Amino acid sequence: MRTRHPIAASLAVLGYIVMLVPILFVVVTAFTAGSTLRFPPEGFSLRWFEAALTYTPFTSSLVSSLILAVISAVLALALGVPVALAIHRGRLPGKALVEGLFLSPLIVPELVVGLALYQQLMVGFGLDNFQTLLFGHTVLMFPYAVRVTGASLALIDPAVEDAARGLGASAGRTFFSITLPLLRPGLFSAALLSFITSFNNVPLSLLLQSRDFRTLPVVMLDYVQQNYDPIVAAISVLILAATVLVAVIAERTVGFARVFGGINR
Amino acid sequence: MTHAAQFRGVSQVFGDFTAVDDIDLTIPDGKLTTLLGPSGCGKTTSLRMLAGYLAPTHGTISIAGVDSTRTPPEKRDLGMVFQSYALFPHMSVAENVGFGLKMRRVPAAERARRVTESLELVGLAHLSASKPKKLSGGQQQRVALARAIAIRPKLLLLDEPLSNLDARLRIQMRAEIRRIQAETGLAVVLVTHDQDEALEMSDEMVLMKDGRIQQQGAPQEVFPAPANRFVAEFLGYENFLTDPGGELTTIRPEHLWLTVGEQAPSASGGSVVSGVVLDLAYRGVDLLVTVAATDASGARVELLADLRAESAPDLTQGTHVWVHVPATHVVPLTGD
Numbered sequence A: 001m002r003t004r005h006p007i008a009a010s011l012a013v014l015g016y017i018v019m020l021v022p023i024l025f026v027v028v029t030a031f032t033a034g035s036t037l038r039f040p041p042e043g044f045s046l047r048w049f050e051a052a053l054t055y056t057p058f059t060s061s062l063v064s065s066l067i068l069a070v071i072s073a074v075l076a077l078a079l080g081v082p083v084a085l086a087i088h089r090g091r092l093p094g095k096a097l098v099e100g101l102f103l104s105p106l107i108v109p110e111l112v113v114g115l116a117l118y119q120q121l122m123v124g125f126g127l128d129n130f131q132t133l134l135f136g137h138t139v140l141m142f143p144y145a146v147r148v149t150g151a152s153l154a155l156i157d158p159a160v161e162d163a164a165r166g167l168g169a170s171a172g173r174t175f176f177s178i179t180l181p182l183l184r185p186g187l188f189s190a191a192l193l194s195f196i197t198s199f200n201n202v203p204l205s206l207l208l209q210s211r212d213f214r215t216l217p218v219v220m221l222d223y224v225q226q227n228y229d230p231i232v233a234a235i236s237v238l239i240l241a242a243t244v245l246v247a248v249i250a251e252r253t254v255g256f257a258r259v260f261g262g263i264n265r
Numbered sequence B: 001m002t003h004a005a006q007f008r009g010v011s012q013v014f015g016d017f018t019a020v021d022d023i024d025l026t027i028p029d030g031k032l033t034t035l036l037g038p039s040g041c042g043k044t045t046s047l048r049m050l051a052g053y054l055a056p057t058h059g060t061i062s063i064a065g066v067d068s069t070r071t072p073p074e075k076r077d078l079g080m081v082f083q084s085y086a087l088f089p090h091m092s093v094a095e096n097v098g099f100g101l102k103m104r105r106v107p108a109a110e111r112a113r114r115v116t117e118s119l120e121l122v123g124l125a126h127l128s129a130s131k132p133k134k135l136s137g138g139q140q141q142r143v144a145l146a147r148a149i150a151i152r153p154k155l156l157l158l159d160e161p162l163s164n165l166d167a168r169l170r171i172q173m174r175a176e177i178r179r180i181q182a183e184t185g186l187a188v189v190l191v192t193h194d195q196d197e198a199l200e201m202s203d204e205m206v207l208m209k210d211g212r213i214q215q216q217g218a219p220q221e222v223f224p225a226p227a228n229r230f231v232a233e234f235l236g237y238e239n240f241l242t243d244p245g246g247e248l249t250t251i252r253p254e255h256l257w258l259t260v261g262e263q264a265p266s267a268s269g270g271s272v273v274s275g276v277v278l279d280l281a282y283r284g285v286d287l288l289v290t291v292a293a294t295d296a297s298g299a300r301v302e303l304l305a306d307l308r309a310e311s312a313p314d315l316t317q318g319t320h321v322w323v324h325v326p327a328t329h330v331v332p333l334t335g336d
Ligand SMILES: Nc1ncnc2c1ncn2[C@@H]1O[C@H](COP(=O)(O)OP(=O)(O)OP(=O)(O)O)[C@@H](O)[C@H]1O
Pocket: B014, B017, B019, B037, B038, B039, B040, B041, B042, B043, B044, B045, B046, B193
């Protein structure tokens, strides 16, 4: 950083400012004692946090969001890991094609996916909207899971697995005692990324919502359209705090660079 | 006599490329056998077939007299040291070495004893609690060796075990591997593309080229009598000339000697060819002289003479010389 060109350095600082200042505004306004989303805030109070945590649509949709994110992240991993193994370790003919295929969902607009799911699963097969959302989010995160797991799999020397086989471990034993432990940071980052992607998703969740099952971002969006009070800021700050907490845990357990490094590879 | 392993008519075909071409190879018991050859000649492929990581396209491989062609690697009881060492990064040195014993359900106490024994053999007992990443390349190599030996394998397979080490350590590890082989009495197969390494370490050497075996034998048999031009070139024979009988022969640079003078010297005990000095390279003890000459068939050849610098005649580029080719050192080459 220190050796960088001054112009590049100032651009980086500018970038951080552009990113962080709006967040700072949100955080500050959440603590207002007044009743509008205005800056500067009028006094200090925690009343909007209390309001956010007791406002049932928020709390129940938060639970919905968490359930959806956790289950779809687990499903995406459960499907993604075997596919990543097949691509990187199997003797698949046309590996490149398969790999390319798993990239394609990343470029299909989510609204299109949502509409297709709506037509097929909800109208066609009569699934309820939670099942359809679960399916949609899993499909959405599946390619990420494959890619992130694949990236960390590519970093494992295949000779290490061969060595375990040669020392008497069966293929299954090798997977559980060698491959899986070495893959753990990758799995962790894939799970985290999947979780966050699902939790933040709007297009799919918006299209496939129902009165009984709505995710938090959708409820928040709805709320902001009709009210303009700091309760939304308060809930945003709570989500922010939770995200920071997750990041700190990730850093403490496997290391931030390793968790998020997997994404870029 | 039992063999440690035997290849019969073994081929490995990748698509339309034949990496190993119908080889018959016997690995003797209790000896160190090297597979020697240039890059891409099929050494690793042969070793991987022996270890069970690759199924041969054709042929059979038996280990200790039992056909093992279809036996998976975990059932072969072979110890393999990989070029990248392939230590388990999430396990300590002791856990690495004990892994194979754990897979064999050796009780913990016995396991600990044998781990220590193997680590002592490679001189690393004091590092048993370290993680592999903390070790130097040479130490990692020894751990890999200890891990392979701990299971008391039928055969120890080493794929270019010394190629990642610096020159000094490489020389030291040659002796070390020989010592371990002698102490354990294991049959060892070592892959290398370094002829000095093969000559120094082998009881038996197998020269390969393009997936085929060119020659096999003890270094003392192979080195003075290369079977063909490839083997001769690989072992450092630089000079190839056709003798008066029309046969291709070879001779090492250090066996040629040069004289100057108007008159052709008498060719007692060999032959003499006339030539002109093309190039001189002073190497301290040695003087390397490249001579353009014409052999008995009338073909123009470049000969390399490796002379003792202190006793060499006075030479410059363009000097006319007589190249003496002593018959006792001339090796006839057969085949290609
Ligand atoms: N899985 C594979 N698919 C296709 N070709 C392969 C495969 N494995 C090896 N080859 C080819 O087979 C040939 C022999 O390879 P091998 O690794 O056995 O050579 P080597 O003698 O060990 O060489 P080096 O000294 O470079 O390690 C090479 O040309 C290599 O490209």
